[in-house]
Amino acid sequence: MNGVLVILEFRGVWNRMSWEALSAGQEIAAQLHQPLLAAVAGANLDDAAADLATKPLARAYAVRHALLNDYTADGFIAAFEQLIKAVDPLVVLFPHTYQVRDFAPCLAARFGQTLIADAVSIGLDSGRPVLVRQLLQGKLNADYCHTGAGPCFASLQAGAFRADALAAPPSVPACVVEEFVPRIEASQIRSQPGERFRESAQTVDLSAASLIVSVGRGIKEQANLPVVEELARALGAELAASRPICDNGWLPMERQVGSSGQTVSPKVYIAVGISGAIQHLVGMKGSKTIIAINKDENAPIFEVADYGIVGDLFEVVPALTAAVKKAQAA
Numbered sequence: 001m002n003g004v005l006v007i008l009e010f011r012g013v014w015n016r017m018s019w020e021a022l023s024a025g026q027e028i029a030a031q032l033h034q035p036l037l038a039a040v041a042g043a044n045l046d047d048a049a050a051d052l053a054t055k056p057l058a059r060a061y062a063v064r065h066a067l068l069n070d071y072t073a074d075g076f077i078a079a080f081e082q083l084i085k086a087v088d089p090l091v092v093l094f095p096h097t098y099q100v101r102d103f104a105p106c107l108a109a110r111f112g113q114t115l116i117a118d119a120v121s122i123g124l125d126s127g128r129p130v131l132v133r134q135l136l137q138g139k140l141n142a143d144y145c146h147t148g149a150g151p152c153f154a155s156l157q158a159g160a161f162r163a164d165a166l167a168a169p170p171s172v173p174a175c176v177v178e179e180f181v182p183r184i185e186a187s188q189i190r191s192q193p194g195e196r197f198r199e200s201a202q203t204v205d206l207s208a209a210s211l212i213v214s215v216g217r218g219i220k221e222q223a224n225l226p227v228v229e230e231l232a233r234a235l236g237a238e239l240a241a242s243r244p245i246c247d248n249g250w251l252p253m254e255r256q257v258g259s260s261g262q263t264v265s266p267k268v269y270i271a272v273g274i275s276g277a278i279q280h281l282v283g284m285k286g287s288k289t290i291i292a293i294n295k296d297e298n299a300p301i302f303e304v305a306d307y308g309i310v311g312d313l314f315e316v317v318p319a320l321t322a323a324v325k326k327a328q329a330a
Contacts, residue, residue, distance in 0.1 A: 003058070004029040005037045005089035005151075007080060007104075009097055010048045011071065016207070017095035017156075019163035020265075024156045025093050026056065026166055028122045028129060034090055035059070039180070041079050043069035049177040056167065057175040061087070067184045070193035073103040079182040081110050086180070089151050091129055096155040108153035116144045116154040120285075129154075139278050159207065159263040159286035204238060204254055206262045211237040214257055214284070215245055218273020218294060218313055222250040227317050228272050234324040240264070242280045258283040273313045276301030293317065 006025040008018040022038060029036040035058030040048050045062040052060040063079050076099075084092060084107075092108075094100040096118050108115040119131040120141075129152045131144045146152035206212060213232040219225060232239040239255060246256040257264055258280040265286030272293045274280060281304060284290070292305035293316050302308045309316050 003035045003037045003087060003089045004032065004091045004093065005039060005084065005087060006093045007100075008038055008040045008048075008052075009095060009099055010040045010042060010045070014048070014051070015095060015097055015099075016163065017097055017158050019166060020158065020161045021093050021095040021156045022055065023163055023166040024122060024161040025091075027161070028091060028093075031122075031124050032090065032127075032129075037061070037087065037089065039063055039080070039083055041065075041068045041076055043067075053175050053177050055175055060175050060177045061180045062177055063180045063182060065182055065184055067186060067189060068182075071099060072189050072191055072193055073106065074189045074191060075184060076103045077107050077110065078184050078188055080107055082182045083180055084111070084151060091152045091154070094153075094155040096157050100155050104153065104155060111150045111153070113148055113150050113153050116146070116152070118157045119144075119154050120157050120160040122154070128152075134282065157263070159265040159283075162265055162286065162288065206238055206240055206255065206257065206264045209238040209264065210267045211235055212240050212257075212264060212266045212268070212284075212287075213237045213270045213272065214240040214242065214274060215251075215272045216242040216274030216280075217244045218275075219245070222248070224314070225250060227314060231270075231272075231317050231321045231324070234321050234328070235270075237268075237270070242274050242277070271301050271305070272317060274301055275299045276304065293320075 004025045006022050009015040026036050037059050038052055038057050039061040041063040043066050045064050049062045063083055067075050068079055094104050105115045116131045119133055121132045123130045125145055129146050131154050133142050135142050215228045229239060240257045241251045241255050243256055243258055245251050246253045259282040261283055263283050267288045269284050269287035270291045276299055290305045291307045292301040293309045293313050294301055295312050297310045
């Protein structure tokens with residue numbers, strides 16, 4: 001077997017989680033000293049192939065067939081089964097999207113394997129991939145070591161890997177995108193594609209924000225929110241919140257970060273008055289830099305914070321806002 005193959009999702013536009021999965025693939029490929037490969041399925045893949053040609057890949061595959069124009073589990077399973085048999089990769093990775101949840105477990109079963117779903121990190125043990133999954137809403141981590149003879153199949157949790165960490169080493173030539181035409185008959189497609197799943201409409205996509213200021217129950221009451229909102233405006237950051245704030249109706253639910261809200265991975269995450277319940281940490285653990293402001297020095301948030309300020313947020317936040325504005329005016 002050779003290579004780490006990342007199955008990407010493209011439906012006219014890329015699913016942003018595809019690049020997070022590719023970043024994870026680059027990480028594990030380097031550890032295994034294996035080439036990084038990628039594949040995408042569909043009927044109209046010219047734009048996708050052009051994008052893949054610019055990525056730091058040893059090779060990419062455009063899995064093209066008219067019956068793959070609309071997603072069906074039967075079509076994707078048949079197509080990727082043939083590709084994986086031809087490529088014979090050591091590891092097959094997916095972004096943990098709704099589409100992947102539909103077809104990837106069956107695809108893994110075709111090879112006598114189990115899909116290790118929603119992994120948050122990947123390591124090695126005696127040369128074998130070890131994937132970490134979170135249990136009980138993040139209260140426990142479980143290690144899953146692949147020991148079978150076939151490929152290791154795994155999907156990666158949103159926000160667990162940073163898309164902007166995907167980097168091309170110096171002097172890497174342009175990626176070769178190879179056409180792969182699977183053998184699929186219409187009779188193999190047992191289901192008809194229906195309306196695509198659409199998540200509830202959101203006016204803000206926190207997962208795309210590079211800077212987030214998030215507020216928790218330490219703000220005490222809704223009338224105090226402007227204290228944190230002013231800091232967010234000064235920094236040009238998106239405003240987010242922990243669940244209690246949104247449950248109380250102080251901010252819209254679409255601004256909630258956590259296991260029942262959005263998963264984010266900004267460059268900087270400022271947690272204001274957030275104690276750090278595990279349900280919240282699950283949603284922001286992928287942040288590159290975490291800054292916590294809390295008056296309780298024993299708050300769990302400080303265990304994951306890169307920088308911590310123990311103090312009254314009603315004193316710290318206005319002072320921080322003033323400092324930001326002063327720096328901008330200088």
